[in-house]
Amino acid sequence: MAIERTFSIIKPDATRRNLTGKVNAMLEAAGLRIVAQKRIHMSRAQAEAFYGVHKARPFFNDLCTFMTSGPVVVQVLEGENAVAKNREVMGATNPANAAEGTIRKVHAESIEANSVHGSDSPENAATEIAYFFAGTEIVG
Numbered sequence: 001m002a003i004e005r006t007f008s009i010i011k012p013d014a015t016r017r018n019l020t021g022k023v024n025a026m027l028e029a030a031g032l033r034i035v036a037q038k039r040i041h042m043s044r045a046q047a048e049a050f051y052g053v054h055k056a057r058p059f060f061n062d063l064c065t066f067m068t069s070g071p072v073v074v075q076v077l078e079g080e081n082a083v084a085k086n087r088e089v090m091g092a093t094n095p096a097n098a099a100e101g102t103i104r105k106v107h108a109e110s111i112e113a114n115s116v117h118g119s120d121s122p123e124n125a126a127t128e129i130a131y132f133f134a135g136t137e138i139v140g
């Protein structure tokens, strides 16, 4: 398996509780390397565009409100099989269904305020990375 990159967000519920370091320690322990990172406050337009695929879902509006409710940390993770590995360490969307030891099981507050985002495919990872980072900001 080749070295791959994926896109990650530490969501507002986690930055509010000062969990950035704890979340990233779990990602690093899983073998993922943080090769780009910045703390931003997403605009409504950025959140709506980022989650555009979910536009028709009943939770879309609340999700955009939540994602703009405080700072987030956007980051690029690198490693073998990084997309799938990140999804594994994140755990299921609903923390009630997340496996023991996953970030969402340990830290998430709810199905919405679930602490982290992770790309679901290499194709989406490339799109999401390019949405937030210039190539020169990614240092492997």
Ligand code: IDP
Residues within 6 Å of the ligand: 054, 059, 063, 092, 093, 111, 112, 113, 114, 116, 117, 118, 120
């Ligand atoms: P994922 O983050 O595990 O990939 P998606 O289905 O892509 O899950 O949903 C994107 C985000 O939308 C979730 O991480 C969560 O914050 C929110 N979300 C998903 N399903 C629900 C729901 O049923 N109610 C409220 N928020 C939801």
Ligand code: MG
Residues within 6 Å of the ligand: 118, 120
């Ligand atoms: Mg998703």
